[in-house]
Amino acid sequence: MTAVRGRRIHLALAGTALVLGALAAASGEVSSREAERHPDEVTALELARWIRDARPGLRVIDLRNAESFEAFSIPGADRMSSDDLVRARWEPNATVVVYADSALAAQRAHETLRTAGVRDAWVLKGGVGEWVNTIASPVLPANPTPEEAAASGEIAEMSRWFGGVPRVGEPRATTSDSLRAALGRIRRRGC
Amino acid sequence: MSSDARGTAYGSPYLAGVGIGVVLLVAYGVMGHGVGVSGALTSVVGTAATRLSNAPVLPEWEGYAASGLLGLLGDWFVVEVIGIALGGLLSASLAGRLRRDTERGDQVSVNRRLAFAASGGAIMGIGARLARGCTSGQALTGGSLLSVGSWIFIAAAFAAAYLVAPLVRREWR
Amino acid sequence: MAMIAPVYETGALGGGRALVVALVVGVAFGFFLERSGLGSARKLSAQFRLTDFTVLKVMFTAIVTASLGVFWLSRVGALDLSRVYVPETYLLPQLAGGAIFGAGLVLAGLCPGTACVSAATGRLDGVAVIGGLLVGILAYGAMDPLVDRFATSTSRGTFTLPQLIGVSHGVTVLIVVILALMTFRSAEWLEARRAARA
Numbered sequence: 001m002t003a004v005r006g007r008r009i010h011l012a013l014a015g016t017a018l019v020l021g022a023l024a025a026a027s028g029e030v031s032s033r034e035a036e037r038h039p040d041e042v043t044a045l046e047l048a049r050w051i052r053d054a055r056p057g058l059r060v061i062d063l064r065n066a067e068s069f070e071a072f073s074i075p076g077a078d079r080m081s082s083d084d085l086v087r088a089r090w091e092p093n094a095t096v097v098v099y100a101d102s103a104l105a106a107q108r109a110h111e112t113l114r115t116a117g118v119r120d121a122w123v124l125k126g127g128v129g130e131w132v133n134t135i136a137s138p139v140l141p142a143n144p145t146p147e148e149a150a151a152s153g154e155i156a157e158m159s160r161w162f163g164g165v166p167r168v169g170e171p172r173a174t175t176s177d178s179l180r181a182a183l184g185r186i187r188r189r190g191c
Numbered sequence: 192m193s194s195d196a197r198g199t200a201y202g203s204p205y206l207a208g209v210g211i212g213v214v215l216l217v218a219y220g221v222m223g224h225g226v227g228v229s230g231a232l233t234s235v236v237g238t239a240a241t242r243l244s245n246a247p248v249l250p251e252w253e254g255y256a257a258s259g260l261l262g263l264l265g266d267w268f269v270v271e272v273i274g275i276a277l278g279g280l281l282s283a284s285l286a287g288r289l290r291r292d293t294e295r296g297d298q299v300s301v302n303r304r305l306a307f308a309a310s311g312g313a314i315m316g317i318g319a320r321l322a323r324g325c326t327s328g329q330a331l332t333g334g335s336l337l338s339v340g341s342w343i344f345i346a347a348a349f350a351a352a353y354l355v356a357p358l359v360r361r362e363w364r
Numbered sequence: 365m366a367m368i369a370p371v372y373e374t375g376a377l378g379g380g381r382a383l384v385v386a387l388v389v390g391v392a393f394g395f396f397l398e399r400s401g402l403g404s405a406r407k408l409s410a411q412f413r414l415t416d417f418t419v420l421k422v423m424f425t426a427i428v429t430a431s432l433g434v435f436w437l438s439r440v441g442a443l444d445l446s447r448v449y450v451p452e453t454y455l456l457p458q459l460a461g462g463a464i465f466g467a468g469l470v471l472a473g474l475c476p477g478t479a480c481v482s483a484a485t486g487r488l489d490g491v492a493v494i495g496g497l498l499v500g501i502l503a504y505g506a507m508d509p510l511v512d513r514f515a516t517s518t519s520r521g522t523f524t525l526p527q528l529i530g531v532s533h534g535v536t537v538l539i540v541v542i543l544a545l546m547t548f549r550s551a552e553w554l555e556a557r558r559a560a561r562a
Contacts, residue, residue: 010205013425014545020432021541024534030438030445066378101379102372103447126447196377201407204421205548207400211422212429214392219434220442221385223370224449226393228476229497236501252505267386272480274390279481282398291486292555294473296403300489308405308492309499311472312479316500319476321515322461324451326475327393329458334428334450337525337536340453347462352470356412359470361421363406363413 012162030156040110044134047097048158051076057093061085062111063100064128074099074131075162076126085109090118099124099131136164198287215335222267225332228275229319231257231268238263296363307362318348369443394481397422403481405473405489412470415558417551424544435537455518472496 002169014043043049050058051074060077062069078136081107090096100106106123113121124131133139138159140152156166219227240261263269284348295304296337319325322344325331330348333341400422401407410416437443469475472493474482479497482490508515526536529549 006203010203013205013209014548016426017432017541018545021435021538024432024435024439025538027435027439027534028532030435030533037374101382127475194545201401201418202399204418205425207396208425209417209429210396210399211426212433214396215387215426215430216390216437217385217392217431219430219448220369220371220437222372222382223447225407226389228386228480229386229501232476232494232497233501236498236505240502240505255532263440265383266519267382270383270386271390271393274387274392274561275394275397275477275480276390276484277387278391278396279398279403279484280394280486282395283403283481283485286399288403289485290400291488292437293488294482295489304541305492308474308489310416311468311470311474312493312496313500314468314496314501315391315472315476315493316468316497316502317392318461318463318465318468319497319505320461320485320501320504321511322458322465325465325477326423326469327477331426334423334432337431337533337540338451338453339520339523339525339528340455341451342456342525343453343455344458344462344465347459348466348469351463351466352412355467355470363409363473 004150038129040122042122043099043125044131045158046154046161047122047124047131048135050095052158052161055095057091059090059096060100061096061109062128063098063105068101069155072128072132072136074128082109082112084110086116088116090116093120094118095120095122097122097124099127101127103127105177135159135162138164138166140166140168198283211331212335215331219336220333225328225336226271227268227324227328227332229316229325230328231266231272232316233320234266234269266277296361298364299362303326304362307359365531369437393477394484397478398485402478403485403487403490405478405482405487405493408475408478409470409473410527414554417555420547420551424547428541428544431537431540435533450522450524452517453520453523455520457515457517460514468500 047060051060058076060074062073062077062079063082063085064079066079069077073079077099085098090113096113098106098109099112100109100119103123106127110121110123114152126133134155136153140156159166207209215225233252234255237255238259241252280289291302295301295302315325317345319328323343324341326348328342329341334345397403401418402422407416408419411419434443434445434448438445472479472489474490474493476494476497479493481489483494484490504511524533524536526533529536531539
């Protein structure tokens with residue numbers, strides 16, 4: 001690349017960045033729907049409530065591999081492969097919640113359920129990771145505001161109901177070593 | 192300097208930056224997270240430490256201890272770091288920059304340079320664990336995702352580097 | 365519009381395909397690092413002797429590119445930003461850790477990523493940096509119970525610049541772009557002045 005052409009390319013890049021940046025500033029936020037959920041997504045806390053309240057017809061389906069399922073799974077979940085799911089038969093009043101390794105797989109499973117006629121089909125928002133962060137091993141704020149305290153209260157109570165260990169701030173957890181290792185692998189994200 | 196003593200000229204840093212930016216976007220889009228190097232190295236250390244101590248898991252390595260060597264290869268960041276080495280190898284061989292060497296100032300011995308490299312590395316290791324990331328995980332990933340802590344990391348790292356730099360000047364003379 | 369990205373949700377454990385992505389991402393990353401010359405400790409450390417600004421150029425161009433990309437991909441609905449992991453903020457540990465890291469960086473002349481590149485291209489000092497990193501990480505593990513209180517202090521969770529400054533995401537991105545371009549301009553000017561003197 002010659003020096004002149006190089007300079008032109010760099011200036012073009014700079015100009016593009018400036019234009020895109022200016023347009024971004026004009027746009028403001030990314031989306032007014034930032035906090036919006038997909039329809040048919042259930043949060044970990046909601047699922048926890050359903051399980052604890054023994055919602056009739058509730059089925060929780062884990063689509064991950066056997067090893068992951070053995071290491072940790074949501075209480076009461078059944079493990080199925082995507083092939084099993086296609087061939088499964090469901091009760092008429094079934095509420096089926098699916099989670100998988102990838103959001104894409106979970107969404108595909110959701111479509112499979114809908115095609116099979118399950119009216120109450122859900123995807124667990126955030127997958128098993130969100131369950132771990134909310135129920136199995138939640139970290140509660142050390143100095144909560146009144147709103148946070150109310151939410152924390154329910155989360156702590158729910159977590160303990162499931163045998164989880166809510167932690168305040170980030171002290172050492174005291175669950176079993178192997179469970180901690182499994183949870184740690186799921187919870188650790190990024191470098 | 193715009194090129195290695197032998198080999199072809201280096202590419203444009205701006206274009207390389209765009210390339211890395213796109214790589215970051217691919218990571219965000221496919222994996223939902225960015226890149227990282229110190230985390231992978233921590234996994235290696237954590238796995239080795241856990242195995243050697245025969246404890247099921249050591250609390251300080253929580254989240255970083257895999258089930259042995261094979262388990263390490265299932266760690267996304269470990270595979271990514273192997274890729275970084277391969278990518279560097281590829282680029283260097285295409286540009287004729289592959290050679291066994293110890294880069295150092297003309298007046299500096301190999302041992303001296305290696306001592307600085309190793310101690311600098313050890314200090315970085317401690318800093319990266321404390322900050323939960325290095326230039327890849329914090330500066331590039333956290334920086335582009337506008338995390339306040341990551342930008343604090345960038346500012347602190349550059350400030351400290353410039354403050355310490357005069358002490359190291361003669362290593363490259 | 366359906367948001368398709370990110371495709372994967374769970375953490376570091378990946379299925380086979382996620383690992384292929386890891387390899388591709390890594391190879392591309394390492395390739396660009398080496399191509400720009402950052403696999404050379406001499407060149408990288410020159411940033412801190414103020415004679416070569418490649419580190420600044422590569423790093424901030426990458427940050428600008430990725431932050432613009434994140435904004436626009438989210439804006440058009442192709443990326444669900446709420447599902448992308450943003451590193452959490454720990455004010456004091458990241459300040460202290462950053463400073464310690466920076467000191468080590470200028471001593472070593474390479475950062476962890478570039479050390480991998482350097483080592484892969486045959487440089488023994490790159491290997492030494494990696495060895496040092498492993499020792500440092502091990503040492504931190506040993507001192508972890510002592511520093512744990514500090515290391516987990518001043519947590520702010522997911523805390524972004526727009527939240528801190530109180531402006532929109534888009535305005536923040538524009539600020540980052542402008543600051544980066546200004547930095548590049550200064551860098552080019554400093555380099556040109558140095559070349560003119562030589």
